[in-house]
Amino acid sequence: MKVSELAHSFGTTVDTVRYYTRLKMLNPIKSDNGYKYYPPSEISRFKFILSARQLGFSVSDIQDIIEEASHGKAACPLVRTLIKERLAETEKQFQAMLVLRKNMKDALAQWEIKEDKAPTSTMVCHLIDSFELATDERGSRDK
Amino acid sequence: MKVSELAHSFGTTVDTVRYYTRLKMLNPIKSDNGYKYYPPSEISRFKFILSARQLGFSVSDIQDIIEEASHGKAACPLVRTLIKERLAETEKQFQAMLVLRKNMKDALAQWEIKEDKAPTSTMVCHLIDSFELATDERGSRDK
DNA sequence: TTTAGACCTGTGTCCAAGACACAGGTCAAG
């Protein structure tokens, strides 16, 4: 399989395949014409990488996992450790997005009503300047 | 006010102040010693930028808003348009994170039970390879 | 007065995960 066949058969782009190849996570065979061909083993490795990415592992995580496995060791303990870390990070980002989304929605609602105002020397936009965060009980209590 | 005073008084870092200054969003006064001093007008502009960032505007959005306001025009219509776009993006990311988070939690749960396995030529990690996405009714229906 | 150390300066590089560009080589069909 060549690069674009591989990419398209998994719904990704050639840039993604080339990126992993650059990082030596994929090791295609160079043919006489200079083209890269991906044998079945590399195809399944690509599938593995995509699965791992979908589960929130970073590319660097995946490199570590592959490295571990290449020594014949079971990567499972590492995989379990990593996903806990990534999940914790995701959870944090998720909570942050929850707050952000609420603020944005509140702002949009507040702003639909207010009329336009020209800027002044001290004020770029009265909408943004006057936006009131919905007072967050939890936020003000903890810490 | 000098850079570190400005930064710390709003709970940010000098790098952030310097970044906005590099982009000419802040225009400090250069004193004889080469130091930058931020007059009250720039302080309130910094406050404005931070508020806007907190509402999900990109730095580039904020540049556009400032640009608009600097011509004396009311930036309000632009601001309303932009926040709708950003909110839509945020909503999309939010939904994606929701799915990701669920997959990660499911994976973690599945993997707690399974035992370790050494890799084979075709399998880097059986945990990841064998992970089953909880079948997503909606996902398979739409499109 | 000197000196230490805390602050400041500009400039440059780095991060993640690719996306995009570009100049040129290769292949299959007409």
Place this chain on the structure above:
DNA sequence: CTTGACCTGTGTCTTGGACACAGGTCTAAA
């Protein structure tokens, strides 16, 4: 044989700062 679709390597761009580095400046103590 030419056209056009595909391939190659290499390099730069993106976001929003964070961090580094070499050197200038300020303040207080010795």
